Amino acid sequence: MTRESWRTRLGFxxxxxxxxxxxxxxxxxPWMTAENGGSAFLAVYLGIILLVGxxxxxxxxxxxxxxxxxxxxxxxxxxxxSKSWGSVGLFGVVTAVVLLSFYSGSGRRxxxxxxxxxxxxxx
Numbered sequence: 001m002t003r004e005s006w007r008t009r010l011g012f013x014x015x016x017x018x019x020x021x022x023x024x025x026x027x028x029x030p031w032m033t034a035e036n037g038g039s040a041f042l043a044v045y046l047g048i049i050l051l052v053g054x055x056x057x058x059x060x061x062x063x064x065x066x067x068x069x070x071x072x073x074x075x076x077x078x079x080x081x082s083k084s085w086g087s088v089g090l091f092g093v094v095t096a097v098v099l100l101s102f103y104s105g106s107g108r109r110x111x112x113x114x115x116x117x118x119x120x121x122x123x
Contacts, residue, residue: 070089071090072086072092075089
C-alpha cells in the first residue's frame with residue numbers, strides 16, 4: 001500500500017496554516033483588535049501563537065511523520081500500546097468533526113452579525 005504525499009512543500013505549509021488559523025479567527029480578528037486596545041492585544045495574541053501554537057503544530061508534524069498513521073493510531077503506536085493515548089487521538093478526531101459540523105452547519109454568516117452598519121449604530 002502506498003501512502004499519498006504532498007507535491008510541494010509550499011502546498012503543505014499553506015494547507016497547515018489555513019487549517020490552524022481557521023475562519024472564525026480571521027473574521028473576528030480585526031474587530032477584536034480594534035475593540036480591545038489595538039497593539040496591546042496584537043502583542044499578546046502573537047506571543048500566545050509563538051509560545052503555544054507553533055510548538056503544538058511542530059509536535060503534530062513530528063508525531064504524524066514518525067508514526068505514519070492516523071491520529072488515534074499514531075498516539076496508540078507511539079505510547080507502546082497504551083489505550084488511553086489512543087483515546088486522546090480519537091478525541092482529537094471527534095473534536096475536529098464537531099468543529100467542522102458547527103462551522104459548516106451554522107445558518108448565520110459572521111458578516112451578518114458583525115456588519116459595519118451594526119458597529120456604527122452601537123456607538
